[in-house]
Amino acid sequence: MADAEEWIEWDVARARDWIAVPRSDDDKYSRGVLGVITGSHDYPGAAVLGVEAAMRTGVGMVRYTGPRAVAGAVLARRPEVVTISGRVQAWLLGSGMNPARRTLVLSGELSQAIGEGHPIVLDAGALDLVGETHGAAVITPHYRELAALLGGRKGPTVEEVAENPGEWAIRAAEALGATVLLKGAVTHIAQPDGIRLTVSSSPGWLATAGTGDVLGGVLGALLATHHEVLKYDPSKLAPLSATAALLHGLAARRASGGGPIAALDVAQAIPATIAALLARSEG
Numbered sequence: 001m002a003d004a005e006e007w008i009e010w011d012v013a014r015a016r017d018w019i020a021v022p023r024s025d026d027d028k029y030s031r032g033v034l035g036v037i038t039g040s041h042d043y044p045g046a047a048v049l050g051v052e053a054a055m056r057t058g059v060g061m062v063r064y065t066g067p068r069a070v071a072g073a074v075l076a077r078r079p080e081v082v083t084i085s086g087r088v089q090a091w092l093l094g095s096g097m098n099p100a101r102r103t104l105v106l107s108g109e110l111s112q113a114i115g116e117g118h119p120i121v122l123d124a125g126a127l128d129l130v131g132e133t134h135g136a137a138v139i140t141p142h143y144r145e146l147a148a149l150l151g152g153r154k155g156p157t158v159e160e161v162a163e164n165p166g167e168w169a170i171r172a173a174e175a176l177g178a179t180v181l182l183k184g185a186v187t188h189i190a191q192p193d194g195i196r197l198t199v200s201s202s203p204g205w206l207a208t209a210g211t212g213d214v215l216g217g218v219l220g221a222l223l224a225t226h227h228e229v230l231k232y233d234p235s236k237l238a239p240l241s242a243t244a245a246l247l248h249g250l251a252a253r254r255a256s257g258g259g260p261i262a263a264l265d266v267a268q269a270i271p272a273t274i275a276a277l278l279a280r281s282e283g
């Protein structure tokens, strides 16, 4: 089992360096466009939550090209979103999707997105596509999803992952050749190059439906706004992933104020959380 001392706990001082603040010469394209294929007939809300979170984290544009039936819900919440295909600098795939119900058309669209080689977040119903990625890819499973993903490789039970999440995050990163952000009360980020980061400051109120979809949007936005550096140095996925998890937890704490929260509350609290983090105040 991994030595606990090898893990670095991510903090506000480190995270601050991974927020891309727009410069005077930036425009919406230079900041980065996030392509999003998420949501389904069964889970349209996951797409709404992820897109909301990405926009609140700060990105030049979101292109949502998921199921047409879901696009209406996304647009109803965020008319800023563009729903026609076009160039993007990063992708968020899979939240609210069921791989067992993936149509041929959707399979083709997901493969095409992955084939572009941009930095990519694979969540929920796109986790099984990790073997198709080349370049910077991060997967964002919870314990059950990681156990299922490793199942074909003499993998662990859900209980085994829960007992030792850090160790299984490391094993998954090595076996799958991707950055792993393993969600839980403590979020573990492991990369094949040996980087190991934790975020353990999130409030328990985050254990509510849809907060993982919000995290996907936060992370997608961070990848899109750091696409240039990721092109040359995919190892930067780890600090970006840890920053996403930290922001997510800080936004939850801010939204909560000690009381219960819903996932959308977390997304809405992100701008003030980022402003506080950049101002070196409490974060």
Ligand SMILES: NC(=O)C1=CN([C@@H]2O[C@H](COP(=O)(O)OP(=O)(O)OC[C@H]3O[C@@H](n4cnc5c(N)ncnc54)[C@H](OP(=O)(O)O)[C@@H]3O)[C@@H](O)[C@H]2O)[C@@H](O)CC1
Pocket (backbone or CB within 6 Å): 042, 043, 044, 045, 046, 047, 094, 095, 096, 097, 098, 124, 125, 144, 145, 209, 210, 211, 212, 213
């Ligand atoms: N608003 C949205 O659009 C949202 C969309 N979401 C999207 O949903 C998708 C699937 O997400 P997920 O992995 O969290 O759930 P899922 O794979 O179905 O897990 C099944 C497991 O849970 C268990 N189980 C179920 N009920 C239980 C109970 N009452 N008490 C105890 N156990 C219970 C069940 O056990 P079983 O009933 O089979 O014994 C089984 O083991 C994913 O794409 C995500 O993005 C979510 O983010 C939520 C908000």
Ligand SMILES: Nc1ncnc2c1ncn2[C@@H]1O[C@H](COP(=O)(O)OP(=O)(O)O)[C@@H](O)[C@H]1O
Pocket (backbone or CB within 6 Å): 142, 182, 183, 184, 185, 186, 187, 202, 203, 204, 205, 206, 207, 208, 209, 210, 211, 212, 213, 214, 215, 248
């Ligand atoms: N007890 C907890 N304390 C702090 N954070 C938690 C706790 N349980 C879950 N979380 C966080 O909440 C989010 C839940 O994501 P996920 O399991 O994908 O839910 P959903 O599929 O409903 O969006 C993750 O970011 C996870 O790290």
